[in-house]
Amino acid sequence: MSVERFIPARRVDLEAIEAFPYFAAQAPPPLEDEDEAGDDTPLSATFTTPEEDARRLASVDQIIYEKLQQAERDAQDVARKAYEQGFAAGETEGRAFGESQYRAQIQRLDKALGELSASLSLHGKAAQDELLGLALAFGEYLAGREIQQGIQTLRPLLERVLEAHPFPASPDDPEGRPGITVLIHPRDLEEIGGSAAAPAGVTLREDEGLTRGSLRVESASGVLDATVERRRGHLLELIQRIREQEGY
Secondary structure, X not given: OOOOOOOOHHHOOOOOOOOOOOXXXXXXXXXXXXXXXXXXXXXXXXXXXXHHHHHHHHHHXXXXXXXXXXXXXXXXXHHHHHHHHHHHHHHHHHHHHHHHHHHHHHHHHHHHHHHHHHHHHHHHHHHHHHHHHHHHHXXXXXXXXXXXXXXXXXXXXXXXXXXXXXXXXXXXXXXXXXXXXXXXXXXXXXXXXXXXHOOOOEEEXXXXXXXXXXXXXXXXXXXXXXXXXXXXXXXXXXXXXXXXXXXX
């Protein structure tokens, strides 16, 4: 390496030249004066003690605990308000739902009662019809018994007819007795003892056109029909009037 600082140009081709980068010299920064060096606090003074760290951590834990407690209270308050609002809304909706269910139940009950009333009316009518049939059957049974008993029933029947329907006296009878003729079935006439068994002023005569147990009374003032068929018709008319009065 050449020790010369400058190499003439004529010698450039004749000699090997080594190149080095050039850096300008920079002066180092001035050192601070000891008076202006800043804080003289030792480095150890910037570190905290374990006791201080423990107190600081305890304070942080207390702050975190208080924050959590406050957050829990806030959450409970929000939940309580939401419950109260939901309860109020639910109470209104529940009351409306309950009222609608109550009205629907009342309507179903009214309908059921109406159907029951109609059913009872039908059953009542059927019961009345059955009762009517039973009464007629029982009446016919009693009439049959009276016919079988003959004189024991026919004579009292004749007496009741004459008592209930007084006839005027016959002008041909000097004692003023009514001149009436009672027509009865031949077998009934036979069982009561014939014409001789007739009361005073009454003539008994047989009529085969009459059913047993029947009477037909003839007089100058008119005819009284006391046949079994007529008495049965009176019974039906009486029952029908009673049914109409009671609304059946």
